[in-house]
Amino acid sequence: MSTSSNDTPALLDVRDVSKSFGAVQVLRSVSLEVARGEVVTVIGPSGSGKTTLLRCVNFLESYDSGSIRIDGKEVGFRDPGTRQRRSERDLAAMRAETGMVFQSFNLFPHLTAAGNIMLGLRKVRGKSEAEARSIAEHWLGRVGLAHKADSLPAELSGGQQQRVGIARAVAMEPKILLLDEITSALDPELVGEVLAVVRSLAEDGMTMLMVTHEMAFARDASSRIVFMADGGVSAVGPPKEILAAETTNERLRTFLARFRASHF
């Protein structure tokens, strides 16, 4: 029940992707499309494969079968038929086209806020020091941290670190931004400032695929919601449809009921 139109090719096209960790199958023939400018949210119980799916999109994890294309280009393999892995140099170049923000921020602890953003701009995009610095300052301003450019991650709050993490990802001008439970490690009072940044990026038309437990945010910010259960896509649709209490999808109903019980 995809609502993205079929006449324009999807920016991200995940087709029949399966993956196992040993005997455990974590992804079961997952298919998913994200159109340019779309914000797609993945929800589901823990262990349903949401994070693994996200990590496959920029090939932090490999997958066993299926194909993932960004802008028509196969991500991890030279040719999905032979499943010949791309060279590390190719993979690095592909990954530069996707941005990722992590649950645990993962800032480089030896670099300042600006330094974290500049590293990719200097080494991957080949920008000059001055150019990289001005881009970093621009994005720090966007996330409300212009005054923290020269602070080390250890000197920042969780919410501030995560905003630097977002700035680091978007400064590379990725085609798509992957957000992996980016507010899960934050104190409740810091969640709002991070979500506000994500919302403003969505308004700018940034294409996003995000995993979150923030249902209210998912409802307000996404064009579509994907519900995953046991490694497979169980339901896809507009937020209103997916989050409706009277859904006929039994697993989704159980998930939402349990979620409401624990969060309200």
Place this chain on the structure above:
Amino acid sequence: MGYALNFNLIWRHFDKLWGGLLLSLELAIISIAIGIVIGLVLAVWYVSAGRVVRTIIAAYVEFIRNVPLILLVYLVFYGLPTVVDLAYSAPTSFILTLSVYSGAYLVEVFRSGLEAVPRGQLDAGKAIGLTPWQRLVHVRLPTMLRITLPALSNTFISLFKDTSIASVISVPELTYGAQWINFNTFRIVEVYLVTTAMYLLTGYALLFGLRLVERRFRAAR
């Protein structure tokens, strides 16, 4: 209790101790520098290599750690030249030995540091499109260095003290100088008191310097 301390003879020959201390430091600095190169290269190789290479590197580390340094010094200085046609001076021989010896200890320090770098940081490096080499240089090594600095300081101090072993092959470093003065003046208590103080002060100075480096690393950039 009839022994009266008399340092006059020690001061008369103090140049033996002072020159010895400088040579000790020289031996330590050169050996540690070579050891750092050995340690870094092997540690980086170890964490990215297959089982065969890992086994070989682990064997080198285990061998060195389980054989007394003094034995290695004898082996390299007296043993090696009789097997292969090589001629080298005692200081060169000792530097060779201590380099290989410190390399083994530093492999362990660097390896555990590299393995302690949180995986999330490496993921972040991958995610912005850094190549494996760039991730090593700009993400993994800087973090590893911060993690290992305290252990590194201890290893350096320990290796500095190990230079005293060079006295057994007549390298005129600090301990050898002390022995020379002892044999020639019989002021055994005085000479070893002064020598101990010199090791102690130098060790403290090194530690102080390294702590400053640690603090700088933690504070700036």
